[in-house]
Amino acid sequence: MFDQSKVLLGIAPIAWTNDDLPELGGENTFEQCVSEMALAGFRGSEVGNKYPKEPAVLKKALALRNIRIASAWFSAFLTTKPYEETAAAFKQHRDFLHAMGAKVIVVAEQGHSIQGQMNTPVFDAKPVFTAAEWEKLARGLENLGRLAAEKGMKIVYHHHMGTGVQTTGEMERLMTLTDPDLVSLLFDTGHLVFSGEDPEYILRKYAARIRHVHLKDVRRDVLARVKAEKMSFLQAVKAGAFTVPGDGMIDYGPLFKVLAESGYEGWFVVEAEQDPAVANPLEYAIKARQYIKEKTGL
Numbered sequence: 001m002f003d004q005s006k007v008l009l010g011i012a013p014i015a016w017t018n019d020d021l022p023e024l025g026g027e028n029t030f031e032q033c034v035s036e037m038a039l040a041g042f043r044g045s046e047v048g049n050k051y052p053k054e055p056a057v058l059k060k061a062l063a064l065r066n067i068r069i070a071s072a073w074f075s076a077f078l079t080t081k082p083y084e085e086t087a088a089a090f091k092q093h094r095d096f097l098h099a100m101g102a103k104v105i106v107v108a109e110q111g112h113s114i115q116g117q118m119n120t121p122v123f124d125a126k127p128v129f130t131a132a133e134w135e136k137l138a139r140g141l142e143n144l145g146r147l148a149a150e151k152g153m154k155i156v157y158h159h160h161m162g163t164g165v166q167t168t169g170e171m172e173r174l175m176t177l178t179d180p181d182l183v184s185l186l187f188d189t190g191h192l193v194f195s196g197e198d199p200e201y202i203l204r205k206y207a208a209r210i211r212h213v214h215l216k217d218v219r220r221d222v223l224a225r226v227k228a229e230k231m232s233f234l235q236a237v238k239a240g241a242f243t244v245p246g247d248g249m250i251d252y253g254p255l256f257k258v259l260a261e262s263g264y265e266g267w268f269v270v271e272a273e274q275d276p277a278v279a280n281p282l283e284y285a286i287k288a289r290q291y292i293k294e295k296t297g298l
């Protein structure tokens, strides 16, 4: 189904220790996190705040566990700050990831974002960009794409709840406004389903631009509460809205089928943020690994 030499399996540290909600997993160490990733059978990771900042130190700790860095999140502020500010921070981030051997850089626009606001209802107050902001975002992302290309890398845009690029229409607008050679797409199953989008539609339409995949599932009952109780994104995470693939409402069969048929190459990163005191990260990592093996043979 998938070319095993071209599709790699990783897992994000966010299930052990959540940088957006430091009280979740504050007690879990970097060493525990990467050791358990390896124990569960993963070969890659994204980067968390507890990871060593020095590439040589991080490389050594990861090599001991046969783990590589797949990518890491970058917050852009192209709609609200001068381009130069975002570009300077981006170059540092790019150079770190390049030193770590990553090929793609996850980018999400945080101008006007409400994703980090504890009390703002996620379904009521997401930003909507003006035409001028879309233009700034598109040109800025293309420029970040050029900076990534200097190192032989690509940017993958992360659509996200509570941001200006969340819905199908917003993703389509961004894809139309940007050059496919400069701006690729990250496909995050959890954010699409949480938002009420059809992930298979996005996948079929943009398969050729998808160069990174985040696998997270959504608990249907918790999502209903998020809407009824007007929770924020962070409150939803705390309440357990997300879980590992196979443990929620998403039917991954058709999604893996389209990804395989389109010849997807790159990482599948399990990214299931939930409270580690409630959902043991090692147990859930093993559960995710088994599910992916069952569904894909990987």
Ligand SMILES: O=C1C[C@@H](O)[C@H](O)[C@@H](O)C1=O
Pocket (backbone or CB within 6 Å): 014, 020, 073, 115, 158, 188, 191, 214, 271, 273
């Ligand atoms: O890729 C991601 C990074 C996290 O920090 C974010 O909030 C999460 O939901 C996500 O998809």
Ligand SMILES: [Co+2]
Pocket (backbone or CB within 6 Å): 158, 188, 214, 271
């Ligand atoms: Co994600």
